[in-house]
Amino acid sequence: MNYKIKKHSEFENLINININFEDLEEKKNEAIKKISKSLKVKGFRPGKIPKNIVIREVGEEYITEEALDLHLPESIFEVLKKEEINPATRPVVKEVKKEKKSFKVEVLVTLWPTLKKLPKLNQSVEVESVTPTEDEINQQIDRIKHQFGDVTKVERPSKSGDYLLVNISATENSNNIDDFSYQDYLYELGSNTLTKNLDSKLEGVSSGAIIKFNDDLPKLNKSNVEISVLVKEVKEKVEPELTDEWIASVTEFDTVDEMNTELKKNIETVKKRQVANQYQGLLTSKLIEESKLELPEQLVIAEMDSILQNFMNELKQSNIKLEDYLQITGLTEETLQDDLKNQATRNLSMVIILDKVIEEQNIELDEKEIKYIDDHMATHDNDNKFEDTSHRLNLEAESLRNKAMLYVLQQGVSVDKNGEKVYLQDVYNQEDALREEE
Numbered sequence: 001m002n003y004k005i006k007k008h009s010e011f012e013n014l015i016n017i018n019i020n021f022e023d024l025e026e027k028k029n030e031a032i033k034k035i036s037k038s039l040k041v042k043g044f045r046p047g048k049i050p051k052n053i054v055i056r057e058v059g060e061e062y063i064t065e066e067a068l069d070l071h072l073p074e075s076i077f078e079v080l081k082k083e084e085i086n087p088a089t090r091p092v093v094k095e096v097k098k099e100k101k102s103f104k105v106e107v108l109v110t111l112w113p114t115l116k117k118l119p120k121l122n123q124s125v126e127v128e129s130v131t132p133t134e135d136e137i138n139q140q141i142d143r144i145k146h147q148f149g150d151v152t153k154v155e156r157p158s159k160s161g162d163y164l165l166v167n168i169s170a171t172e173n174s175n176n177i178d179d180f181s182y183q184d185y186l187y188e189l190g191s192n193t194l195t196k197n198l199d200s201k202l203e204g205v206s207s208g209a210i211i212k213f214n215d216d217l218p219k220l221n222k223s224n225v226e227i228s229v230l231v232k233e234v235k236e237k238v239e240p241e242l243t244d245e246w247i248a249s250v251t252e253f254d255t256v257d258e259m260n261t262e263l264k265k266n267i268e269t270v271k272k273r274q275v276a277n278q279y280q281g282l283l284t285s286k287l288i289e290e291s292k293l294e295l296p297e298q299l300v301i302a303e304m305d306s307i308l309q310n311f312m313n314e315l316k317q318s319n320i321k322l323e324d325y326l327q328i329t330g331l332t333e334e335t336l337q338d339d340l341k342n343q344a345t346r347n348l349s350m351v352i353i354l355d356k357v358i359e360e361q362n363i364e365l366d367e368k369e370i371k372y373i374d375d376h377m378a379t380h381d382n383d384n385k386f387e388d389t390s391h392r393l394n395l396e397a398e399s400l401r402n403k404a405m406l407y408v409l410q411q412g413v414s415v416d417k418n419g420e421k422v423y424l425q426d427v428y429n430q431e432d433a434l435r436e437e438e
Helices: 021-038 051-058 060-082 134-148 198-202 244-250 256-291 297-317 322-329 333-361 367-378 385-411 425-437
Strands: 002-009 012-020 092-098 102-110 124-126 150-153 163-172 182-188 210-217 222-238 413-415
Touching: 012 021, 012 060, 021 051, 021 060, 051 060, 060 102, 102 297, 124 256, 134 256, 198 210, 198 222, 244 256, 256 333, 256 385, 256 425, 297 322, 297 333, 333 385, 367 385, 385 425
Parallel strands: 124 413
Antiparallel strands: 002 012, 012 102, 092 102, 150 222, 163 182, 163 222, 210 222
16 A cells, blocks of 8 residues: 655645556455445345355445445555544545556545643632631521421411412312322412412412312323312421530531531532532633634534534433524524534543643643553453554543643642632542542
């Protein structure tokens, strides 16, 4: 196999490959087997058709072309590997010319753009504070008091937040609906959990009231059924006094102070994860903006297609059609395309920045990371050597970029609105430890 490489544009190379017919002999048998599986010949089962019959049915020329299709990916991969070319997208066969003894193939390879100079990494980014506020702590305390508080009967009309002891039934065409029957049921007024209009009908009623109205039961696929409610008691939630004794009786804590300390710790942990995401988003936006990268159009299109395909798979798993999603969200196809382009541009820009970080910092995979990839590849049953190698290279690149991203986050500085440093390193350490455990 002979080949020549020439520069096509700033981000593209053309590879001209000369493949002799004799180089395809091995692949011809493979092509015949492949054709045999889909060929229909009377008296023979698919896949069991003799070689000479297949040749007779489809012709030598067709078999040679099929052999070329099988041979070409390996040839392209061999050239890329030998010349140490890392394509940004799958190479595109632009032209195939058949000559007397060979095929002349022209392949377009889109290259990764390179970054001449990294933007400054040690930049300050303003983020929200991770210190729990009094309101946040009080909300958690109120939640606990509400959760474990008692209810007591009151002699007054009901209001939102009360608990009503009720019997509820429903009929359709004078027939009882057994799946919608509740006896001595304690219903929280304002929860809107049973029917659309139930809460509005029950607000302001007193013990002993009988309420009848028509409503829909979507969960039972029924509409305009008659619902009857007997209000037996109106109860209100009585929140307890926050004492050490009460805390010890309903929680795992012994004192109010001990509970408050744990609440602060939990709130801070949650806020740190949220702020860590905020910090990463803001820092990467700064780096992308300062890099002023120009991306090849084909690279952006390929990334958009990849993002869209993943998104469509998610919709399919949720049994949602794209047109329904657009209607629900109010998006148009144009705005969706814009979003895809922005996301693709952001993703690709960070890949280029991270690859430059890997180069400058000599970031390499350690033994544990290599073993993890080895173990994964051992479960990856694939006879296609080209796809197998590509999959491994993608895993290695992703692992290296994760390490580079961690390095970038460590170089930046997160501060609150007062200029005080917000410590987030323990979040990244925890994520790193989780990856090691995996």
